[in-house]
Amino acid sequence: MKKILVVDDEENIRLLYKEELEEEGYTVDVAINGQEALDKMNTFKPDLITLDIKMPGMDGVETLRRIREVQRNLPVILCSAYGEYKQDLTTWASDAYVIKTSDLNELKGTIRILLLND
Amino acid sequence: MNSFVQRECEILGKIIRVSYSTLEFDACLSRIVGILAEAFSTDLCALYAFHEDSNSFTLTASSYRDGIEADSSGSSRWGGLMGKVARSHRALFLAGDDQPDSNLKGMMKELTGPFSLALIPIADDGFFYGILLLYYCQPRRFEDEEREFLLIVGREISGPFRSSQFARIDATRLAEEKDRQANQLSLLYEINNALLSTMKFEQILHIILTAITIGDGMGFNRAMLFLSDERRNCLTGMMGVGPDNAEEAGNIWKKFEGKRDKLSEMLSSLSHNYSPKGTNLDERVRRVSIPLEKEGCILVRTVREQKPFNVDYGRDGLTCREDCELNKEINCILGSESKVDLVSYRFATVPLWGREGTIGVIVVDNLYNQRPITEDDIQLLTMFTRQAGLAIENCILYKYLTDAHLELKATQETLLQSEKLAALGEMAASVAHEIKNPLVSIGGFTRRLYKKLDNGLYEKGYAEVIIKEVNRLEGILNDILSFSNASKVVFEKFDLNRIIEETLIGMEDELKSQGIEVEQSLDSNLPEIPCDYRQIKQVFINLCSNSRDAMAGGGRLTVKSFPLSQEGRDYIGIEIGDTGGGIPFEVLHNIFNPFFTTKGWGTGLGLAICHRIVDGHRGVIEVDNDPGRGVTFIVKLPV
Known part of the structure; x- marks a missing residue:
């Protein structure tokens, strides 16, 4: 069973993603910020990470950079309320960029494709 | 002899002093007549001024003993003699015992009794001013010295006559000149007033x-x-x-x-x-x-x-x-x-x-x-055009200033407008951003709820309403965020035809369900151009959505792409036209303004976003409106 780490500072979003993705058959753990995400990479060992960009403290882009230092090939999906970071070249290090919406079908589809390739 | 010369000198001295005094012309002549009457002990001494224009004399000064009067017109008694002097400019002396020459006999018919007279021309350099008359009731000889002396006096007296005549001519001329100048000045003044x-x-x-x-x-x-x-x-x-x-x-x-x-x-x-x-x-x-x-x-x-x-x-x-x-x-x-x-x-x-x-x-x-x-006309005109030139120049300068001022004002307004929009965009973006996350939660969990609820439960209908409304809100947020981010462009080379096709495929179902027929005419030889894929797609989506909304009862959507050249630059043109009745003329100027909408729904940002995006791509967006039939938007993007 594939493991997904959901990183978001918003509690409700974390809950929503967790429940929806678990229903899809994944094992899901959550992290409330970048630091916790880096810690859980070692303990939880996820197959894929969804990463919110706008977080207090270490933001998603910085977290992505740190993740890449450890695990070059781990699929990471950047999520944000809007595509304002899309032109930021550092976000290109992610495998996908998904704009947050209440309809999670796009996110689910992206995860499926990335894990399939894996 | 000596005493005679001395006397002559004294008389002449007196006359000269009077001639060059500041006395008025008439007073001056009276004095001279007085001096001569005394010096020559005349019964009558008189000065007649000659008028060339009327060929006549007037008595200007006289001095006489009782019983003898000068003829004021100078015409009756010795008029003929005076005429002769006037014509010849030569003096005429008559002593009582002389035999007048035959020429004078006729003229002297009326002159009776013994008398003698001298008529001396007052003249200089051939110019004749009048006559000096010395008259005696008795015969009297005029000595040669006296004759010569009187001739000298005659020349001398011409001085006051000359100055008086010049003064008169000058005065007239000056008055006329002054009048003319005054007229010109007041004319220039009037014109100047009008110019001001x-x-x-x-x-x-x-x-x-x-x-x-x-x-x-x-x-x-x-x-x-x-x-x-x-x-x-x-x-x-x-x-x-x-x-x-x-x-x-x-x-x-x-x-x-x-x-x-x-x-x-x-x-x-x-x-x-x-x-x-x-x-x-x-x-x-x-x-x-x-x-x-x-x-x-x-x-x-x-x-x-x-x-x-x-x-x-x-x-x-x-x-x-x-x-x-x-x-x-x-x-x-x-x-x-x-x-x-x-x-x-x-x-x-x-x-x-x-x-x-x-x-x-x-x-x-x-x-x-x-x-x-005349030269006078030219002179006046020249005086006037100096002022006119300045007035025109001032006016041109003023016009330049006004134009520059208006331009500045327009620029300032544009700046203010874009500043306002930018500020509005920033604010909207941050608000939208904050709203987005809760909205995702609301919508996401409502979807979960909807999935869990059994079909047929009326609660499922409620959940459906929430989902739809959240979708609408998310659409509005996307519009606002697009608008405030439209200036941030990521350029990559793209084939515009592909973007158009993808747009139309995405909208295929809804177009079909509304009875809208799509007519595509894409030029397959177009070059790829640098553009922001997402933004350009948004432009096409917005334009096609507007067309779709305008054709609620069905119609034809025409999409064309073609190369074109304008002012020496190459563009790719994309036309998106509908048969939705066109845009009412009175709102046409508003359509690119943010938050302007004629629809009962939506944010009114659709075309404003298109405009900003196309602007950001250094392109042009134009409207070809055919009221009553439809409207065509033309997007031109530089190659």
Whole structure:
């Protein structure tokens, strides 16, 4: 069973993603910020990470950079309320960029494709 | 002998002193007559002034013993003798015992009894002023010395006569001159007042030319004004004022006759109520453009040599050529239409002076009444054009300033507008961002709820409503965020046709369900162009959505792509047209404004976003509106 780490500072979003993705058959753990995400990479060992960009403290882009230092090939999906970071070249290090919406079908589809390739 | 000379000298001295005194002319002559009467012990001594124009004498001063009176007209008693003196400028002496020569006999018929007289011409250098008369009731011999002395006196007395005559002539001339100058000054003053009444260019020109042509002004028949255009290096006709034919001229002159308004008021009111536009002359003058290099053109010479020309066509010969623009347009010289009598035709040119050199030229003529143009006319005109030139220059400067000011104001407004929009965008973006996350939660969990609820439960219907409304809110947020981010572009090379196709595929179902037929005509040879894929797709989506909304009852959506060149640059053009009835004319100017919408829903940002995105791509978006039928948007993106 594939493991997904959901990183978001918003509690409700974390809950929503967790429940929806678990229903899809994944094992899901959550992290409330970048630091916790880096810690859980070692303990939880996820197959894929969804990463919110706008977080207090270490933001998603910085977290992505740190993740890449450890695990070059781990699929990471950047999520944000809007595509304002899309032109930021550092976000290109992610495998996908998904704009947050209440309809999670796009996110689910992206995860499926990335894990399939894996 | 010595004593005689001494006496003569004394008398002469007295006379000279009186002659050069500051006495009035009449008083001066009375004194002289007194001196001579005493010195020569005359029964009558008198001075007669001669009037050349009426060939007559008037008594100007006399001194006499009782019983003897001078003839005030000088005509009856010795008139004939005086006439003789006047004609010959020679003195005439009659001693009682002399035998008068036969010539004089007839003239002396009425003179009875013994008497003697001397008639001395008052003259100098051949100019005859009058006669000095010495008369005795007894015969008296005039010694040679006396005769000579009297001749000297006669010459001497001519002094006061001469000065008095000059004074009279000078006074008249000066008075006339003063009158003329006063008239000119008041004329210039009136015109100046009128010129000060406006800062409008056309009005200034019109006042100037009217002042030149109006009867109470300078009274020329026609006046035309040309300004040098330094950029195009030519003299350009600005305005012409004057009747188009002699008949009209007569009518106008009749109309103004007897009107005695103040000139300045008339000029100002004229220029407010009447424009020379539409008259033949004005239209023709405005067509004239004379290159400043043109040799021999009197207008060009006037500007170049900075001096007026008074051209008498008959006298000066051919100064203009037949191919002259002015001639062609206004028949200034050789026009057959105006039936100019070449021999008497005259015109004058006067430069218009600005602060630094000439700025143009004014041409005047008296085509209809053929009044000669005098040097006085030119002088007055020159005085006037110095002021007129400054007025025109001021007006041009003022116009420049006003234009610059307006431009600045417009720029400022644009800046303010974009600043406002930017601030609005920033705010909207941050608000939207904050709302987005909760909205995702609401929508996401409602979807979960919806999935868990059994079909048929009315709670499922409620959940559905929430989902739909959240979708709507998310759409609005996306619009706002797109708008505020439209200036941030990520350029990559893309095939526009592919973006169009993807857009249409995405919308295929809804278009079909609304009965909209899609007509595609894409040029497959278009080059890829650098653009932001997501943004350009948004433009197409927004435009197609508008078309879809406009064609609720079905219709045809036409999508075309094609290459085009404009002002030396290559573009790709994309046309998206519908048959949705077009945009009402009264709202057309608003359609690109943010938050403007005619739909009952939506944010009113759709076209504003398109505009910003296309702007950010250095492209153009145009509307081809056909009210009642449909509207076509044309997006042009640079290659």
